[in-house]
Amino acid sequence: MNQPQRPINLHVNYHAHVYFDQTTVEFAAKLCEKAGDLFNLKIGRVHQKLVGPHPCWSCQILFASNDFEQLIPWLEESRQGLSIFVHPLTGNDLDDHTKYACWLGDECQLKVDMFRRKAL
Template sequence: MSNPKRPVNIHKGYHAHVYFDQETLDFASKLCKEAGDRFGIKVGRVHQKLVGPHTQWSCQITFSHKSFDEFIPWLDQNRGTLTVLVHALTGDDLADHTKYAYWLGDSVEINLDGLKA
């Protein structure tokens, strides 16, 4: 995708998956911790392995539409060169990772095998 969809605040809940590799691990870890501290949102583990449909190492941040308007611009401004998948939490995993998938930075391939509608 040359023009990935940008995040929009039209859902009740979201995940942001911050993608990183060995070289950006420290930066990503600090970014995720700061997001949790600054916005009072839930930050998951920093996974140095592939988890779920993600094809890169990642850290999951859970937030609601109430945090969106402050959190997403901050995340975009502070992510450096990291790519972030932002997706809705509708209960339909397949739609959440396709139709309701938005990007900060370049899009990354998602492994849709095993995601259920």
């Protein structure tokens, strides 16, 4: 089994998507809120439904390369078993969600066909 690619600070802007389910939604919401407060970051909605290519409920954290070196280790230490999908914002959604996809925790299978259809 391949190890998921770990986040590396190579881009300007990023999203981190914290994945959770009905048993971990409260913890995930607090984790995202705390990340926003500690690092002064914009936090998206806590989606208790599937959104976009994400195979799990999720909450998005928007951050930049200058936040990366503090945020990523903090998320790794604080996630308590949650999977977190990290990707850059290069302007190419398909590459961002495949070629540049990185993970804290277990990798999940994204639904990237929506980006392939969009590219046609």
